[in-house]
Amino acid sequence: GAGYIDNKLGIGTTSPDEKLHLYETTHGADLTVKLSAENDSGTHRPWYITNDPDAPSLRFIGEVDNHIVLARQTGYVGIGKAVPESPLHIYEDTTSTGNATGLTIEQDGTGDAKVEFLVTGVQRWSVGLDNSADDKFSIAQGSALGTNDCITIHPTTHAVEFPKANGLISGSSTSTGSFGKLAVGTSSDLLSEFTVEQGGSKRVHFGLVDS
DSSP, X not given: OXXXXXXXXXXXXXXXXXXXXXXXXXXXXOEEEEEOOBOTTOOBOOEEEEEETTTTEEEEESSSTTSEEEETTTOOEEESOSSOSSSEXXXXXXXXXXXXXXXXXXXOSSSXXXXXXXXXXXXXXXXXXXXXXXXXXXXXXXXXXXXXXXXXXXXXXXXXXXXXXXXXXXXXXXXXXXXXXXXXXXXXXXXSEEEEEETTTEEEEEEOOOO
């Protein structure tokens, strides 16, 4: 049935309570709205907006299922995922390994392309490309790349720097294990000097000599 009351249109209901009210009368059935258009070549390109009452979720479907899913009870967003398990859940089942897969964060201006991680009122870290510093990949404490960088990687030379630690790599070892491992390539440009220090009293200093 349909109804038009007080400038409100109902489809599937004779008692609409919004300007446009669509109602599915079959219990458990999805309510779907179809948006149709043809491209310049005359090919039909439909989109479907579906209210799934059993999920419950709102789904936007194009040429594949679950393009975008909004979970009603949690507010979670799924991309390619029918039932998102986190605030943003991206799902793929492909063989793609190029830029058509994963998550892309692009910056076309003078700002940084970055992601921030925040424990409310306690700690914030930023990870991304520092546009003002040769587009280095940076891990920084705080919201601004280039201010409190802890690790940076140069996109051309691949040089790794530890600005906040003044170039120091720190860690710990056990009586049965080793501190870590340093691997050096064949080019003398990769490493000129490296120092391992323990408590200020024991030091190993070595470098590469161009013979």
